[in-house]
Amino acid sequence: MVNRSTLTIAPDDRYRGNDSSSLPAIDVRPLRIGPLVVDPPILQAPMAGFTNYAYRQVVREYGGVGLQATEMVNARGFVWMESQKAEHPDRLWGVRDEARPLAVQIWDNDPETMAKVGRRLVEEFNVSVVDINFGCPVKQVTERAHSGSYLLKDPPRMHAIISRLVEACHPTPVTAKIRLGCTRKNINACEIARVVEEAGAAALTVHGRTAEEYFRGHADWDRIAEIKSHLKSIPLIGNGDLDSPQKVVHAFAAYGVDGVMIARAALGRPWLFAQAAAALRGEPIPPEPTLEEQKECMMRHFELVVERFGEEKGVQLMRKYACCYAQGKHGARHFRSHVARVSTRQEFFDVVAQYFPTEPDLAGSPQC
């Protein structure tokens, strides 16, 4: 068991507040994932349907993120599309050419298929990291494909997948992303962490919920912290409910993680990474952009999406992002109800001009 006194390093009230002044600097080092140095040690989470090239680009422009990730890509689907000589899935949009470092996340339960796709991603796409999804709780992935979080019940298979992939991708690092376990009664993240490390993974990311919890309740950071002592040398990246620079600093200070990963809170706030990075350095936290600047950011995002997908599909895709940008602001509900119905570029522009919130955030942080 972990020695609690080593964990509660500085649960200082200053880390919990919401003021925009600087926080006391803490000793946070760059994260090492195999040969890759991730600095700052703040990662952008993979999110299916969201973290495509356009989103990654917008995040990159604000800075503050040490490693970005694609949406999860199904390895079997990748192989099938190649056999059909079809285009690569939209989920690999931009991957060949965009800035590094970049992780591509893949999922499946067959070690050979995973190894084949991992090798291709390394050789042809030149990715910085191949990440494996062992956390997805969605039935299509778990019950139908016996993959994602389903594999937390089968450590030997996890070992086989990781070790085969590590061999195929060498020297590019392979990482694993897990949840605490399948159910609250079967939390086995510490055992899984040992398997992940023994199999040769270069880092472990843990979302502090079980699969059955989906996104309910709170991420259990005490459980994340416990895992640290079960890892010999690879870094632990904590994930779950980080929605402010203060919480990011607190995660490092109080839970002893080597890195943090942010998902939902940054969907409509791509500047959150830059704020968190400044906080970690003990520098003044950049203020929230004005609502006008936030709207401009959303429009830039819109143009990137429409450029790739065309007007019809692009507008359809942008509806959900637009809701994220408005989330937590006065009038967000009204905006959402209108933007949900737009289907052309002009309609999108009109609704944004008329209904995008013009008053500051309500109390609390937005969550999509």
Ligand SMILES: Cc1cc2nc3c(=O)[nH]c(=O)nc-3n(C[C@H](O)[C@H](O)[C@H](O)COP(=O)(O)O)c2cc1C
């Ligand atoms: C819409 C959505 C899609 C997600 N897709 C993925 C995915 O493709 N791969 C993955 O490992 N996790 C995925 N996740 C989980 C997130 O990466 C993250 O672990 C989770 O949201 C908890 O972090 P947060 O509290 O910062 O949001 C997804 C989450 C959401 C909300």
